[in-house]
Amino acid sequence: MQTQFQKILKQVRDGKPASMTFEATGIVYVRNFYPAERLLLLGAGHIAQPLCRYGSDLGFAVTVVDDRPSFVNRGRFPEAQEVICDAFPKAVRSLEICEQDYVAVITRGHRYDADCLRAILSGTFPKYLGMIGSKRRVAGLFQLLKDEGIPGKTLECIHAPIGLPINALTTQEIAISIAAELIQCRRRDTPRRSGSTTLVAEDIDLPVLEFLACSREPKALLLVLETSGSTPVKSGAMMAVDRNRKTVGTIGGGCSEHAVLLEARRIIGTNGYRCVEVDMSNDVAENQGMVCGGQMRVLIKGIGG
Secondary structure, three states, rough: HEEEHHHHHHHOOOOOOOOEEEEEEEEEEEEEEEEEEEEEHHHOOOHHHOOOHHHHOOOOOOEEEEEEOOOOOOOOOOOEEEEEOOHHHHHHHOOOOOOOOOEEEOOOOOOHHHHHHHHHHHHOOOOOEEEEHHHHHHHHHHHHHHHHHHHHHHHOOOOOOOOOOOOOOOOOHHHHHHHHHHHHHOOOOOOOOOOOOOOOOOOHHHHHHHHHHHHHOOEEEEEEEEEEOOOOOOOOOOEEEEEOOOEEOOOOOHHHHHHHHHHHHOOOOOOEEEEEEOOOHHHHHHHOOOOOEEEEEEEEEEEOO
């Protein structure tokens, strides 16, 4: 199984998606590993700052673009994966936008919005494209672009005005409305996965993968298979532990995680596995201050025995 993690680690380091399949109690589960989706913020004004933070928290790899060095810099956007100071059309071309990208056009004016859209619409249409502005401003800009030959059906695919209509007023509220629309777009075709054999978490937890793939010490993998109720993590959450009690990752913390780790230490050094049910709504958990009240089914798998 260590070889399997080595292959997964190589793929994700190369920026490619990967998946792991395994059987437990006669059921085949799939745990996917997908690179972070790109969120491109075209404009580094006041809304971009909270939106960058929220986007990063949601697992996006955020890039911020502006042509003003006093606005687009690491000091203002510490959470961004990349900051680019350049003219918008040139930056858009260099980013090579693809159909899996999310793009928010939040520049400081009509002229720059038009420059961004012209550059974007000359290439691949992204998964999400939103533009800030009032309905009047949006209508005027769209008419200008139609007159330049851009099809109306293409313009209809742009989320404008950007964000879900939640009566947002402050910059933070507007950023939240945009973040909510990003989630809506991301999850549009995602089935609800309670009890599904395709696990919910699809992030790349690099420290856990490196520990599982690179360390030759016998260890145990802890993987959440199913959840119900209010749990701190969803299915697909991973952690690992070795004989020296070194742990990497988490399946939620607290007394329940501690109990599963005790079971895991018994399996280290073997190639066996077992599934344990974790009830986080019992009196013991409540007395220890745990705020969650759901249940989890956790696979414990020995590796390197």
